[in-house]
Amino acid sequence: MFMEDTYPFRGKYFLYVNLFLFILASSSRFASGQKWDGVVVAQADYQALRAIKNELVDFRGYLRSWNDSGYGACSGGWVGIKCVKGEVIAIQLPWKGLGGRISEKIGQLQALRKISMHDNVLAGAIPQSLGFLRNLRGVYLFNNRLSGSIPASLGNCPILQTLDVSNNSLVGSIPPSLANSTRLYRLNLSFNSLTGPVPVSLTRSRSLIFLALQHNNLSGSIPDSWGGEGNKSYLLQFLTLDHNRVSGNIPATLSKLDLLQEISLGHNHISGTIPSELGSLSRLQSLDLSNNAISGKFPSSFSNLSSLVSLNLGGNLLDNQIPEVFDRLHNLSVLDLKNNKFEGPIPVTIGNLSSINQLDLSQNNFSGGLPVSLDHLANLTSFNVSYNNLSGPVPSLLSKKFNSSSFVGNLQLCGYSASTPCASPPPAILPALTPQEAPKHRHRKLSIKDIALIAGGALLGVLLVLCCILLCCLMRKRAAKNQKNGKSVTKAAVVGKTEKGAPAGGAEVESGGEMGGKLVHFDGPFVFTADDLLCATAEIMGKSTYGTAYKATLEDGNQVAVKRLREKTTKGQREFETEAAAIGKIRHPNLLALRAYYLGPKGEKLLVFDYMPRGSLASFLHARGPETTISWPTRMNIAIGVARGLNHLHKKENIIHGNLTASNILLDEQTNAHIADYGISRLMTAAANTNVIATAGALGYRAPELSKLKNANTKTDVYSLGVIILELLTGKSPGEPMNGMDLPQWVASIVKEEWTNEVFDLELMRDAPNIGDELLNTLKLALHCVDPSPSARPEVEQVIQQLEEIKPDLYATSAGGDSGAKAPPTNED
Ligand SMILES: *[C@@H]1O[C@H](CO)[C@@H](O)[C@H](O)[C@H]1NC(C)=O
Ligand SMILES: *[C@@H]1O[C@H](CO)[C@@H](O)[C@H](O)[C@H]1NC(C)=O
Ligand SMILES: *[C@@H]1O[C@H](CO)[C@@H](O)[C@H](O)[C@H]1NC(C)=O
Ligand SMILES: *[C@@H]1O[C@H](CO)[C@@H](O)[C@H](O)[C@H]1NC(C)=O
Ligand SMILES: *[C@@H]1O[C@H](CO)[C@@H](O)[C@H](O)[C@H]1NC(C)=O
Numbered sequence: 001m002f003m004e005d006t007y008p009f010r011g012k013y014f015l016y017v018n019l020f021l022f023i024l025a026s027s028s029r030f031a032s033g034q035k036w037d038g039v040v041v042a043q044a045d046y047q048a049l050r051a052i053k054n055e056l057v058d059f060r061g062y063l064r065s066w067n068d069s070g071y072g073a074c075s076g077g078w079v080g081i082k083c084v085k086g087e088v089i090a091i092q093l094p095w096k097g098l099g100g101r102i103s104e105k106i107g108q109l110q111a112l113r114k115i116s117m118h119d120n121v122l123a124g125a126i127p128q129s130l131g132f133l134r135n136l137r138g139v140y141l142f143n144n145r146l147s148g149s150i151p152a153s154l155g156n157c158p159i160l161q162t163l164d165v166s167n168n169s170l171v172g173s174i175p176p177s178l179a180n181s182t183r184l185y186r187l188n189l190s191f192n193s194l195t196g197p198v199p200v201s202l203t204r205s206r207s208l209i210f211l212a213l214q215h216n217n218l219s220g221s222i223p224d225s226w227g228g229e230g231n232k233s234y235l236l237q238f239l240t241l242d243h244n245r246v247s248g249n250i251p252a253t254l255s256k257l258d259l260l261q262e263i264s265l266g267h268n269h270i271s272g273t274i275p276s277e278l279g280s281l282s283r284l285q286s287l288d289l290s291n292n293a294i295s296g297k298f299p300s301s302f303s304n305l306s307s308l309v310s311l312n313l314g315g316n317l318l319d320n321q322i323p324e325v326f327d328r329l330h331n332l333s334v335l336d337l338k339n340n341k342f343e344g345p346i347p348v349t350i351g352n353l354s355s356i357n358q359l360d361l362s363q364n365n366f367s368g369g370l371p372v373s374l375d376h377l378a379n380l381t382s383f384n385v386s387y388n389n390l391s392g393p394v395p396s397l398l399s400k401k402f403n404s405s406s407f408v409g410n411l412q413l414c415g416y417s418a419s420t421p422c423a424s425p426p427p428a429i430l431p432a433l434t435p436q437e438a439p440k441h442r443h444r445k446l447s448i449k450d451i452a453l454i455a456g457g458a459l460l461g462v463l464l465v466l467c468c469i470l471l472c473c474l475m476r477k478r479a480a481k482n483q484k485n486g487k488s489v490t491k492a493a494v495v496g497k498t499e500k501g502a503p504a505g506g507a508e509v510e511s512g513g514e515m516g517g518k519l520v521h522f523d524g525p526f527v528f529t530a531d532d533l534l535c536a537t538a539e540i541m542g543k544s545t546y547g548t549a550y551k552a553t554l555e556d557g558n559q560v561a562v563k564r565l566r567e568k569t570t571k572g573q574r575e576f577e578t579e580a581a582a583i584g585k586i587r588h589p590n591l592l593a594l595r596a597y598y599l600g601p602k603g604e605k606l607l608v609f610d611y612m613p614r615g616s617l618a619s620f621l622h623a624r625g626p627e628t629t630i631s632w633p634t635r636m637n638i639a640i641g642v643a644r645g646l647n648h649l650h651k652k653e654n655i656i657h658g659n660l661t662a663s664n665i666l667l668d669e670q671t672n673a674h675i676a677d678y679g680i681s682r683l684m685t686a687a688a689n690t691n692v693i694a695t696a697g698a699l700g701y702r703a704p705e706l707s708k709l710k711n712a713n714t715k716t717d718v719y720s721l722g723v724i725i726l727e728l729l730t731g732k733s734p735g736e737p738m739n740g741m742d743l744p745q746w747v748a749s750i751v752k753e754e755w756t757n758e759v760f761d762l763e764l765m766r767d768a769p770n771i772g773d774e775l776l777n778t779l780k781l782a783l784h785c786v787d788p789s790p791s792a793r794p795e796v797e798q799v800i801q802q803l804e805e806i807k808p809d810l811y812a813t814s815a816g817g818d819s820g821a822k823a824p825p826t827n828e829d
């Protein structure tokens with residue numbers, strides 16, 4: 001029933017299904033349209049579920065379906081229950097208003113993998129008996145009212161992956177045994193009332209990625225045993241321990257966790273100095289040590305934290321000067337040093353932190369003037385230097401942007417409000433004045449305040465000179481560095497090991513548990529496990545010859561696109577994996593990235609991609625409402641994107657797409673094109689590929705010579721690209737019959753009769769006076785691409801070049817250019 005033909009466009013008709021069911025049920029059963037016949041639930045499981053229902057308080061009547069003698073429990077009749085072979089594997093009842101408690105009988109559900117009952121009003125303790133469940137992977141009980149302590153027995157669940165019991169009323173200490181599971185990657189115990197120390201065992205876990213312990217009552221010092229011994233790799237990326245009562249020093253061994261992105265230790269009783277080793281954490285984006293009792297100076301090694309976005313050291317006892325050169329922190333947007341004992345000048349280089357938008361230096365003992373370079377910080381939205389020892393005039397833009405509460409408490413600072421005027425000569429001439437000269441000029445006695453102001457000005461002058469010298473030095477440095485900046489830095493690889501010589505060509509492998517499946521991750525933004533994937537809620541997006549595509553929503557709310565490949569069409573496992581690893585390495589802004597694949601125990605194969613919220617180009621163009629128009633720049637941007645993606649495939653990866661169609665081009669939020677399905681033919685058997693080529697022909701994207709040739713080549717791809725550009729120009733689908741002609745023939749016939757205007761999409765014609773030439777030139781180029789003779793067609797590289805020439809300034813549409821001066825192509829008859 002699920003595999004019936006669905007409308008290929010996202011959001012028209014969809015079915016909510018569970019990927020899991022697809023893995024379990026043999027596909028032939030579904031394919032032949034037979035109904036899923038339920039399996040009767042195992043007796044022990046049935047009794048356990050009854051007991052669980054008895055102890056829950058079902059305020060809103062969600063569990064009314066748990067009524068019959070168990071026949072329905074495993075056939076989808078009982079809400080929130082999932083089974084395999086009559087055994088319950090998942091209880092999913094989040095946001096159901098459920099009260100009462102979770103029965104200890106849950107320990108009888110021997111096959112249970114996942115319990116998700118977060119965001120209810122559950123009270124009582126977390127059942128000890130969860131420790132009996134050898135298959136348990138996920139425990140999601142956050143946002144409830146659970147009390148008691150965390151059962152140490154959870155340490156007996158060998159493959160536990162996620163334990164999130166945050167935001168409850170749990171007490172007691174953290175059981176060290178939680179680190180027993182070698183798969184645990186998310187441990188969230190935050191927002192409880194836990195006491196005692198952070199167990200040493202957690203610092204040695206080689207699987208943890210998220211460790212969230214904030215807002216508890218933890219005490220003792222943080223163990224200095226992170227990263228264990230030797231140079232093993234550790235995966236921890238997020239460590240949040242703020243709002244506890246932790247004391248002692250900041251452990252220097254944190255610097256061994258080279259994937260760390262966030263450290264949050266604020267609002268504790270931490271003392272000692274900041275270990276300079278932390279400067280080696282090249283992926284660190286957020287460091288919060290605020291509101292502790294940390295002393296010593298600002299480590300100069302922090303200038304190496306090149307990924308840093310937010311640095312909060314406020315509310316400590318830090319002193320000394322802040323180092324002059326930390327202008328390498330190009331991504332720093334929040335810098336909070338308030339309420340410390342910093343002294344000396346504010347470094348001029350602060351003006352080079354170009355991304356900064358919040359800067360708080362208040363309540364320190366900074367002296368000297370405010371660097372004029374601060375005026376260069378265009379994105380500054382919050383600024384505070386109040387209560388320091390600063391002097392001289394406030395740079396002009398700063399004083400306009402921020403009111404006096406950003407500057408008060410600096411006796412010698414002037415010019416930030418009507419009541420604090422600077423001495424009358426404008427600040428620009430001030431440096432020329434010395435206090436002795438001033439009286440002659442001004443023929444009046446100077447008040448102490450005036451003298452102070454002038455002295456401040458003089459100081460500023462000296463600073464300006466210094467500033468110039470420094471800037472010259474810096475510019476030379478920058479010039480040297482800019483050479484390196486060409487390459488883009490990939491955002492932290494999520495399952496961590498990707499860049500560290502892990503198995504399968506830079507991929508991360510997870511064996512998919514009881515069912516014997518295997519999940520292999522490539523570089524990408526999401527963390528998930530095989531179970532997360534299989535238990536995700538999925539919505540059918542469309543079907544192709546290769547298989548069915550789903551939009552899957554993971555437990556953490558992230559969305560991915562999953563393609564389930566049709567069975568018996570793929571190559572054998574070893575060959576498949578080699579090819580998939582190669583495809584998983586391909587990264588280009590116009591190519592849909594393969595993030596992971598899953599191999600089921602029976603040979604089922606899932607490919608996981610980024611989810612593209614705006615669906616396919618086909619639906620974008622042809623399944624929109626009459627009110628929605630698509631502008632010429634948007635269409636052109638798509639055309640160029642497709643061409644660039646295709647060029648990368650041809651030139652850099654040596655891959656022929658072979659099936660480029662508007663349904664295979666997906667659009668992200670900004671309607672940038674991402675080509676999908678490239679390289680997939682390499683995963684498929686020859687027979688399956690022949691089939692695809694036949695279909696592509698039927699859809700009108702197939703080059704004519706493919707009826708004779710067996711194999712696609714770069715020129716047949718260029719033909720498909722040409723059809724897509726024609727589709728963008730005409731708004732017509734190549735699938736629609738047009739007097740027995742295909743789209744290229746139809747366009748050619750009209751152009752031949754010199755009615756060229758007739759081919760363009762009507763809505764484009766509205767702007768014709770401005771874009772006429774562009775349309776015409778693009779049309780010529782597209783017709784060139786669909787030339788019946790392959791050798792006459794251009795290479796993709798030339799297509800890109802010409803598109804860029806036609807539309808050099810992509811986003812300045814009809815804004816005045818000379819293209820508007822010429823008349824549009826006219827309709828001659
Ligand atoms: C059980 O509940 C389902 C759904 O609420 C309902 O359709 C069915 O009739 C009920 N069966 C019995 C025996 O009460
Ligand atoms: C904790 O849960 C309550 C409701 O149970 C919710 O209102 C609150 O926002 C949650 N707190 C956090 C930090 O998530
Ligand atoms: C941990 O739980 C808290 C409260 O429920 C939530 O705000 C936070 O995002 C969670 N963090 C992780 C890493 O799961
Ligand atoms: C779990 O950890 C505890 C202490 O860390 C240890 O004593 C126990 O033997 C471990 N249990 C298993 C099943 O590995
Ligand atoms: C922490 O403990 C103190 C006293 O021991 C108590 O007053 C406070 O409420 C506790 N905080 C939390 C979040 O449990």
Ligand SMILES: *[C@@H]1O[C@H](CO)[C@@H](O)[C@H](O)[C@H]1NC(C)=O
Nearest residue numbers: 228229230231232233500501
């Ligand atoms: C650590 O890594 C280096 C090179 O990466 C290697 O030479 C050394 O033997 C390793 N040490 C240990 C203890 O594994």
Ligand SMILES: *[C@@H]1O[C@H](CO)[C@@H](O)[C@H](O)[C@H]1NC(C)=O
Nearest residue numbers: 276279299300301302303304
């Ligand atoms: C920054 O890193 C470089 C290279 O890793 C190192 O040579 C330099 O000493 C570091 N700078 C500081 C101030 O630690």
Ligand SMILES: *[C@@H]1O[C@H](CO)[C@@H](O)[C@H](O)[C@H]1NC(C)=O
Nearest residue numbers: 306307308331488489490491
């Ligand atoms: C800075 O931020 C940009 C945009 O988020 C990112 O692409 C880049 O990799 C970051 N740079 C570093 C050094 O982390």
Ligand SMILES: *[C@@H]1O[C@H](CO)[C@@H](O)[C@H](O)[C@H]1NC(C)=O
Nearest residue numbers: 330353354355356378379380
């Ligand atoms: C300033 O902010 C805007 C919008 O947030 C951003 O696009 C721009 O890149 C920022 N500029 C710098 C220099 O970071």
Ligand SMILES: *[C@@H]1O[C@H](CO)[C@@H](O)[C@H](O)[C@H]1NC(C)=O
Nearest residue numbers: 341343344364365366367389
């Ligand atoms: C502030 O710094 C000045 C030197 O610039 C020093 O004389 C003064 O004692 C410092 N004040 C405090 C409160 O540390």
Ligand SMILES: *[C@@H]1O[C@H](CO)[C@@H](O)[C@H](O)[C@H]1NC(C)=O
Nearest residue numbers: 338362363383384386405406
């Ligand atoms: C600046 O900081 C001071 C003290 O830290 C505070 O009282 C004042 O409200 C802040 N002003 C702004 C604009 O944030």
Ligand SMILES: *[C@@H]1O[C@H](CO)[C@@H](O)[C@H](O)[C@H]1NC(C)=O
Nearest residue numbers: 351352373376471474475478
């Ligand atoms: C720092 O900023 C100034 C302008 O304020 C600029 O001229 C200089 O090149 C920048 N230096 C570096 C190293 O970025």
